Amino acid sequence: MVLNKNAVYSALLLVLCFFSLAIIYLLLEAYFLAVLEVFIYAGAIMVLFLFVIMLLNLGREKALEHFKYLQRGLSIFLVVLFFFGVFLLLLNDSSALHQPEGGFAAGGVYSLGEALFTKYLLPFEVASLLLLVALIGTVYLAKRKI
């Protein structure tokens, strides 16, 4: 997805990635989140992305103008370093993770909704406020010329 120069192709590959993530959520027994992933990410967000890509009529992007090889090499090196650092930590130290006893009840709409409306009521309301602020900001940005 990130190696493709055409923005439309990378958007469609990202949709594929979201669907795969939804299937992994199903395997992890997070059923409600799997449905939500397909609805919100693959449904709403990617439609918005594709709409903007086609609105702006993006073609193939130009290559980097300066520091091309230095920047690419350095970024690949740093990301690989990050990846293998955490990966080795995971391989060596996975005994530190001990699973607690007891059955698993999470994943459905019922348990998630119960937690969302009792224990996490305040963050839920703050999230709605955040959506309202984002709505107002988007309308403001789109309306007048800056």
Place this chain on the structure above:
Amino acid sequence: MVVPLEHVIALSLALFSTGVLGVLFRRNAITIFMSIELMLNAVNLALVGFSRYYNSVDGQVFVFLVMTLAAAEVAVGLAIIIAVYRNRQTVNIDEINLMKN
């Protein structure tokens, strides 16, 4: 447990690294934005994995909130990108150096 936690974290790590590479490689503001979405999804995957591992629904509540945040962020960010494109006729971040000097 069907899926071991280590595999979930490894996949999440790979997705996050891919997102970082995308942010560093691409010059197109929209593709960079999509890479940020990929990183958010990697964190979501790790949260769901830990939630499954510790038999708790709290991680999934956080994933729900992160999804809300991502939706708000995409709306505002794409509006900003459209505003920048309207002014400068480009979304190439090498050519957008308004705050440089």
